Amino acid sequence: MDVLSDAIGVMRTGRPHSTEIRKHAPWGVRAEPFSGAGFHVVLEGTCWLIPPTGPAIALGVGDVVCLPHGCGHALTDSPSLSLTGAPPASLRAMPPSADEGATTVLLCGAYTLDRTRPHPLFEELPDVIHLPARLGHRTPLRAAVDLLGDEIANPGHGTGAVVSALLDVMLLYILRAWLDEQTDDGPATGWAATLRDPAIITALRHIHQEPARQWTVEALGATAGLSRAAFSRRFTSLVGTPPLGYLTWWRMTLAARQLRENDKPIQTVAQLTGYTSEFAFARAFKREYGSAPGRYRQQSRR
Template structure:
């Protein structure tokens, strides 16, 4: 299911760059609305300096994820003055230029070297999943021996591709970045589950009954689901299922289903040339008129106008949705 969530939100290609810093150095990363960013420490140590909390010491292998494009800074020391160099690795133009390469000369004046892997995912805020909204502004995943081996392996592969681009790197890097984002989210949700204080989506994704219902909706959004059939998928009776779903997700099951269908439809309209009737059918509407009415209630415009207002689209006959 996490892969579906990422697929509907992300727009364009994710970007990343490997940057070498030589002390003294300090880099301010401005807020970037409509994006999710990350910092990974390939060689350290260094310091994360959030705008409103105390500095955090980072070590080799640490991962920092900023799901809401929050501003922050990195530095060799909390006492190093922060500057905003001409090339900001959180800027889309910077990441486009250095999408598959190590940034040229090390930044700094020759002191101890730190190496970071920075990057950003551009998100369509109109299709932001509540799962992402539920995340804190900053997630720090410290490196622990034996913890999250898949995440560490993906970081190592990505760093190797960026340090020494070869045939196929342009295709490998975006795939690794998508994999990386999924592993970051999985690691955070796993930590919330083991902490015993998970709430909202973190609790929902660790509830087998609610997860089963969500997977069913994501696997086949066009199916004529009812609260009763979703409760059956969850292995619960109707009323207890509806209460549990609403408590954890924040809205009733069929409200979430409608939202998910409209989110899928919005992506299909922007990224495919499928006829409106085909889009309506793929999200569970037998009538194009009923689909258009539901879509306009959600987005404020008719499906045809929404499609015309979007960026250039790739011709795609169908978008598949998998429950993973």
């Protein structure tokens, strides 16, 4: 099991979407905050991204910028351009501006995410991830950008499925690149270090692959090749929570998804997430979500 893929998978909802946007200077658009993540890739020309806080970010051809928390921002050809009353951006309908000045072409995408229970890896991400274009760097990400841009510009049979799959690939490559950069800048910390620690990532993969197994700290430590005490200290230091605390969090996250997305009996959901007693499962679930499993299922479908 892939921990990074799982971290994204438990939060993803709906289908991602994207479009190519062409603007001529002077121009500026606003993007309101939303419950998801988005990205912009500069295919031609230059522009500026205005984040909610901090200085404007200059973007050139090949630059990728990701907003993993869906924060509001603006895009413009000049940081000095007044954006008061600027039109809101829409991935589905952004007509080209009048042909007056330099052209900027952007490839933009958006993902809807369930923010009610974000994976701790996502909580560590900054509001803005800027990945400047560098010759010979991030070749897979560049290839995904090229494929996505070509599919949008030249749609054919199956384009909907192709674009959706490429957008998933884009998000993974963007997060990979950011995680790699954390180690380039010095010793990694947090989840960037966690995913590079062979012992802890092995234990995490076992938790993700077998959430129903009756794990103990000693058993998880054995999968990592560490003693109980050494494993517990290392896991807690890197992940930010004790091993069995993360196990419970992951079980409850999977249980909530099962309750939202299918009609399996609650007893079955309990067994799939490591509880032999429906009562024990209901008690643990209510402690995490504030409502009983059955009520949670009803409320999530309204």
